[in-house]
Amino acid sequence: MLARSAGFNMSNATTSHDERISPRFRGIDGLRALAIIAIVAYHASPSPFSGGFLGVTTFFVITGFLMTRSIEHAWQSGRFRYATMIRKRLIRLWPMLLSSIALTVPLIYLLAPSLLPKTQSDALPSAVFAVNWVYILRKVPYFAAAGLPSPFTPLWFIAVIMQFAIVWTALLWLLHRVCRSRAWLHGAVWFMIILSSIAMAWSASHGDDTTHAYYGLDTRAAEMLVGAELALMLDDTAAWRAAIGASAEGGSSARRMPVWLSRVLNWYGSLGSVHVDALDIAAMVSLMVLAVGCFTVHGDDAWMYRGGFTGAALLSACIVAACTSADSLTDRVLGCAPLVTIGSRAFALYLVHYPLLEVMNPATRTADLPWWGWLVEALILCAAAELLYKFVERPLTRAHDDKHEGLAQPFGMANRGADNQSSLSDTTETMPPFDSLRRRVSAPVISTMSSLRPAARVLSVAGLITAVVLGVVPANWQEISYRRAVMLRPEIAERSVSRLHDPHHGKSASPKMKASDAHAGTSPAPHTTSSSKPPEPTPSVTPKAEKVPKGMPLTQWAYDASSGSCSADPLIIGDSVALGAAEPLQQIMPKAIIDAQVSRQLGTAPGFYAQHAAAGTAGNAVVVALGDNGAIRDESTLQGIVEAFDGKPVYFLTLRTPVSWQDPNNATIRSFAAHHANVGVIDWYGTSEGHSEYLYDDGTHLTPQGRDAYAIMMRQAFCGQ
Structure with a gap:
């Protein structure tokens, strides 16, 4: 056979x-x-x-x-x-x-x-x-x-x-x-x-x-x-x-395939x-x-x-x-x-x-x-x-x-009925x-x-x-x-004023507010003699985040309960998600520098930081709110970003976006932060979990409620409130 x-x-x-x-x-x-x-x-x-x-x-x-x-x-x-x-x-x-x-x-x-x-x-x-x-x-x-x-x-x-x-x-x-x-x-x-x-x-x-x-x-x-x-x-x-078969039945010869190939195929x-x-x-x-x-x-x-x-x-x-x-x-x-x-x-x-x-x-x-x-x-x-x-x-x-x-x-x-x-x-x-x-x-x-x-x-x-x-x-x-x-989904309807704006307390703090104004009413440092070691300054705020980076100047920042504002002055480098939350962010963190743009890639962060450093607007900390627009190749990408920030404390945000690189990017961010003391994590993925009202139908960009939640999350990462 x-x-x-x-x-x-x-x-x-x-x-x-x-x-x-x-x-x-x-x-x-x-x-x-x-x-x-x-x-x-x-x-x-x-x-x-x-x-x-x-x-x-x-x-x-x-x-x-x-x-x-x-x-x-x-x-x-x-x-x-x-x-x-x-x-x-x-x-x-x-x-x-x-x-x-x-x-x-x-x-x-x-x-x-x-x-x-x-x-x-x-x-x-x-x-x-x-x-x-x-x-x-x-x-x-x-x-x-x-x-x-x-x-x-x-x-x-x-x-x-x-x-x-x-x-x-x-x-x-x-x-x-x-x-x-x-x-x-x-x-x-x-x-x-x-x-x-x-x-x-x-x-x-x-x-x-x-x-x-x-x-x-x-x-x-x-x-x-x-x-x-x-x-x-x-x-x-x-x-x-x-x-x-026909030639075999007729007794005639026919061209045959090579023996080795025939053995392989006929096995x-x-x-x-x-x-x-x-x-x-x-x-x-x-x-x-x-x-x-x-x-x-x-x-x-x-x-x-x-x-x-x-x-x-x-x-x-x-x-x-x-x-x-x-x-x-x-x-x-x-x-x-x-x-x-x-x-x-x-x-x-x-x-x-x-x-x-x-x-x-x-x-x-x-x-x-x-x-x-x-x-x-x-x-x-x-x-x-x-x-x-x-x-x-x-x-x-x-x-x-x-x-x-x-x-x-x-x-x-099968082609049904085509030749009828x-x-x-x-x-x-x-x-x-x-x-x-x-x-x-x-x-x-x-x-x-x-x-x-x-x-x-x-x-x-x-x-x-x-x-x-x-x-x-x-x-x-x-x-x-x-x-x-x-x-x-009525929650996605735009509204002209954020709920974070409190009309009973007038306008939010001016972006030009000096750092000394933010600390008005705080207790002065106790007098110490030259022979004694000065005690560590008491932080004015206690940040709340998945991981808080070391090196943040917590004594320089304060939270104003009357206006709901935080005096922290981070540089926030973000994409369209951060851009959507720029207005409420500026209301509750008036000294923050927000540099966000649609479709921005993670690898562009060092370049934008350099521009702000040259202009003197780099702040005392940096927030990298990027990663929605592409996969992070490996931790070396994050290492290069952190090294470009002159040793400043850095926050990376986890992302919430319905793409294949969402979970791998979040895992890479957490793994990198775990091995670097001056790198922290703000968990937007966790903050938005169970809150579909925070997101437009694309699952990425922020509704009015989502913008407010995003801004509050950011404020908590610096001032704890």
Whole structure:
């Protein structure tokens, strides 16, 4: 018995091409299930799957594999029509895409209106499969996008799939016509894989971010081309094995592979009734490597753009190849009923999971979700995906689906009812006579609509209208979003005066108040003789913070209970969060120097300190309220900042922001402060815990209540009140 290393049994070697492609690969369904689970877990917050985005690479490989099998089948059977192939992709993708838009927009308006502006800006580009290029033009990085997310962010993947279908279908047709042999065809595909991988590496290393490298069709094509090359290789191998069998029966000689390669590929064992061959072992190793990557890889790892994504695609292709053997270990493991069920709903789950996760897990949540909360959310996601699958994705006609496997679906799922030619002819016969052009335009539309369920028809039309309205109507979407958000959360409404301002005590202390004025009424130091050691001055205040740094001039500062002001004079270097709290901070710490700016990075702190030191406004202590806009590489970054501050006591603030670097940054700050006496910690993360009213819907910036709480926290860190 020959090995099934190419994905086909010898018993199938003499079957026709139509028969070879007809089975549905249950193992690929299971692989699709694992990929969508990784993606959903990656988008959960917090997520243990830092590399869950590798599931997208697996989907790309499956897409390229099944798309190429479909094109090859049409080409070899003489039924290849470019327009027909593209129409089948549209039939599969567009109704689901438009339905998701139709359902997402009202959901966002009703429950998460702060996401509406980005929803509005992305709806039309998503509907026309162009949102990935829109993100590239806007320079919106996937792994470090600023502000609130767009519920349509995952639709970039659908756009790339459709763009690849348009280009690759034509390109493969052209390669068939110009390549002298199959070897030339394989060489051309490998050349394109290498070229796309180089384009990704170049794009990632020659830009400010990885936006183009991650979203571009040119840079992600390598992963789909790996799947395409696998389909071509398996097709050639099956034909070659058929020729071997035919020549053996006829007694003639045939070209054989090298002996060493034949031995490796033909090795197999068995576990009961399950066959295990070399490809099974390679597939299981590949699966374990990808699983480890889901826990350890990060999207900002430079090596991922220098061959990492292509390597993940090759590993995925190895698993897909093993799944094409019906009785292999890989197919038995991945083809179990639970995984197959999840895999068949993968497209629906991909479309519904991200908007629902954003609604169910708002950025303002400041407490961890209990385990049962995650279970409830998982059940909601599964229920929503099941409804979308049954009432939108599944077609009315299943005959064609039972006969042929997927035609380049984004998740490798079958093309439901795309070739229902009989229903098309029956429909056109009953139509009144039209001219030839009208008939050619209307017939595909009628065929498409007739294959959809009523819910799919309604939602598709509704989604298209919604996308056009959002993209064309010049409404003030920011104002609409804000008004709806205030209805849901009245605490975010702006107010003209901070509650820290006390009208009974007049204006707060002037920023020009002298240090001597702040200590009026304090007891003078006792007289001492020259022979005795002077006692330590009694501090005027007792700071309250997670860790108070040594060296603060506590005898020079005082708290004025009548005005609620603290006379401390720190230099506060911050980003947009500190900038938002500048007004109440200046009210209760009038001598503080507040230097805050939107999108400021942590590494800029020494430069701004130097400017203030030269101007004589560096204060007696420094507060570094940065870290929201990027990850801290290691403690050496903080060491360099502290060394630039001339030995002054330094406070670092922990951060509260719904990004992947929140917890690592806080851990780095605490670890560094623990080993440096003159470094303290002000815990904004802890202060805001359980107080969603402190934060706007982005989970980072401060509401009026949050600004006051932030200012009081800062005052306590210096004056204890």
